[in-house]
Amino acid sequence: xxxxxxKEQTRYELLEAAGQLFAEHGYDGTSTxxxxxxxxxxxxxxxxxxxxxxxxxxxxxxxxxxxxxDSSEQEGLLADFLAKTTTRRPVDIxxxxxxxxxxxxxxxxxxxxxxxxxxxxxRELYQPSSAMSELIQQVFKPKHTRxxxxxRIVKPEASEETxxxxxxxxxxxxxxxxxxxxxxxxxxxxxxxDAPFFDNVTAMISRCLIQxxxxxxxxxxx
Amino acid sequence: xxxxxxKEQTRYELLEAAGQLFAEHGYDGTSTxxxxxxxxxxxxxxxxxxxxxxxxxxxxxxxxxxxxxDSSEQEGLLADFLAKTTTRRPVDIxxxxxxxxxxxxxxxxxxxxxxxxxxxxxRELYQPSSAMSELIQQVFKPKHTRxxxxxRIVKPEASEETxxxxxxxxxxxxxxxxxxxxxxxxxxxxxxxDAPFFDNVTAMISRCLIQxxxxxxxxxxx
DNA sequence: GTCTATACCACGATAGAC
DNA sequence: GTCTATCGTGGTATAGAC
Numbered sequence: 001x002x003x004x005x006x007k008e009q010t011r012y013e014l015l016e017a018a019g020q021l022f023a024e025h026g027y028d029g030t031s032t033x034x035x036x037x038x039x040x041x042x043x044x045x046x047x048x049x050x051x052x053x054x055x056x057x058x059x060x061x062x063x064x065x066x067x068x069x070d071s072s073e074q075e076g077l078l079a080d081f082l083a084k085t086t087t088r089r090p091v092d093i094x095x096x097x098x099x100x101x102x103x104x105x106x107x108x109x110x111x112x113x114x115x116x117x118x119x120x121x122x123r124e125l126y127q128p129s130s131a132m133s134e135l136i137q138q139v140f141k142p143k144h145t146r147x148x149x150x151x152r153i154v155k156p157e158a159s160e161e162t163x164x165x166x167x168x169x170x171x172x173x174x175x176x177x178x179x180x181x182x183x184x185x186x187x188x189x190x191x192x193x194d195a196p197f198f199d200n201v202t203a204m205i206s207r208c209l210i211q212x213x214x215x216x217x218x219x220x221x222x
Numbered sequence: 223x224x225x226x227x228x229k230e231q232t233r234y235e236l237l238e239a240a241g242q243l244f245a246e247h248g249y250d251g252t253s254t255x256x257x258x259x260x261x262x263x264x265x266x267x268x269x270x271x272x273x274x275x276x277x278x279x280x281x282x283x284x285x286x287x288x289x290x291x292d293s294s295e296q297e298g299l300l301a302d303f304l305a306k307t308t309t310r311r312p313v314d315i316x317x318x319x320x321x322x323x324x325x326x327x328x329x330x331x332x333x334x335x336x337x338x339x340x341x342x343x344x345r346e347l348y349q350p351s352s353a354m355s356e357l358i359q360q361v362f363k364p365k366h367t368r369x370x371x372x373x374r375i376v377k378p379e380a381s382e383e384t385x386x387x388x389x390x391x392x393x394x395x396x397x398x399x400x401x402x403x404x405x406x407x408x409x410x411x412x413x414x415x416d417a418p419f420f421d422n423v424t425a426m427i428s429r430c431l432i433q434x435x436x437x438x439x440x441x442x443x444x
Numbered sequence: 445g446t447c448t449a450t451a452c453c454a455c456g457a458t459a460g461a462c
Numbered sequence: 463g464t465c466t467a468t469c470g471t472g473g474t475a476t477a478g479a480c
Contacts, residue, residue: 006463028251031454031455032456042463042465042466044464045463046456047456048464053456126345128405133408140405144409164409168398169395169426169430173394173398175397176394177394179401180394182350183347183358183362186355186358200387204434207434212429253472255472264448265449265473266449266475267448268473269473270446274474275472
């Protein structure tokens with residue numbers, strides 16, 4: 001029993017240490033020796049428990065996914081809206097869109113420097129590994145499908161391609177600001193991007209989505 | 223004389239070989255030995271001519287920038303428009319925006335697999351190195367400034383922050399589709415993204431930009 | 445001045461001792 | 463289950479050939 005608990009403990013220490021280092025320095029920028037040292041585990045332990053650096057990365061990834069997919073506050077927003085059998089006023093759909101955008105932005109762009117999970121997920125975007133499919137299925141596909149549902153409420157006759165492209169608008173903006181923060185800061189002559197800045201971006205993207213659907217802008221977005 | 227020409231030739235061979243390999247496999251994924259072999263140059267030549275892998279990467283980058291910044295067709299579009307002293311009708315500005323978006327998308331998303339330069343520039347986005355500042359100044363800042371000028375023509379009283387965020391819309395979309403193509407394809411159930419697909423994205427982003435400025439949509443975007 | 449051969453150190457992986 | 467020794471590879475540096 002003690003041995004089994006120790007094993008889990010060792011695995012956990014390795015996953016947490018590896019996650020933080022991978023998120024900070026990337027896959028290639030992180031040495032297994034650094035991970036082992038940070039986790040207070042012997043170098044050989046990585047190969048013993050996970051099989052190698054590559055597999056440790058994938059497992060770190062699954063570890064991060066499990067914690068991320070729980071926060072499906074957005075799911076609730078949409079479900080609540082769909083549950084209402086009352087007539088759906090255009091302006092209510094517009095407000096729903098604004099709320100959903102806000103949730104997405106808050107989940108991904110809130111400056112929570114202590115949490116390495118979001119940054120790790122984003123890294124996978126540009127360095128696709130064998131963990132990519134898992135991340136798509138568990139985190140991004142549900143979000144994407146939800147956005148597509150919203151579009152279909154308003155324009156059920158639209159082409160699939162158009163709906164997909166519309167649904168990508170929020171994600172693409174988040175990916176951009178998350179990955180290109182140093183660039184954006186340099187072009188803006190700033191040190192960092194704060195919450196008010198992202199509130200404005202949220203409002204702008206909401207306006208885009210709403211206007212593309214020919215819905216009326218709520219007062220708060222005017 | 224012959225020696226000097228040989229030197230330039232060797233440097234050129236190294237830059238071309240390194241550029242292709244860096245674009246294909248990334249910085250960490252490319253070994254100096256592979257570069258030397260592809261360029262038919264001795265391993266030591268990299269250190270002699272450039273000082274090391276890092277400096278070779280930066281020079282490869284400048285090499286790519288010089289070829290990229292020439293294609294400033296967009297510059298011409300905007301200059302032509304500004305040169306016209308006739309009254310600027312809102313719909314003409316809308317058409318200008320659509321044209322400028324088209325040029326941007328064509329420059330970056332046209333499937334020119336043989337040319338490694340664009341892919342190399344994009345890689346720098348998610349793996350910022352010492353070459354970042356150069357890329358921003360030479361390639362992205364001019365584009366960004368151009369977009370900001372367009373916004374000011376219509377709404378000179380807007381806040382700097384709003385203008386920046388508006389100007390980032392095109393770039394963020396391009397960065398997204400360029401970097402996340404595998405993800406997009408998997409979510410769409412496609413093999414690849416073709417020109418008609420990007421034409422639709424171009425149209426959608428143009429609509430966003432135009433509607434955010436309260437300009438009338440040209441007929442071709444209806 | 446230009447290029448070649450080679451040695452050096454850090455890293456990932458692995459086998460074998462305990 | 464843990465730790466150490468060791469191998470192959472990659473980036474770097476340099477002495478010496480031309």
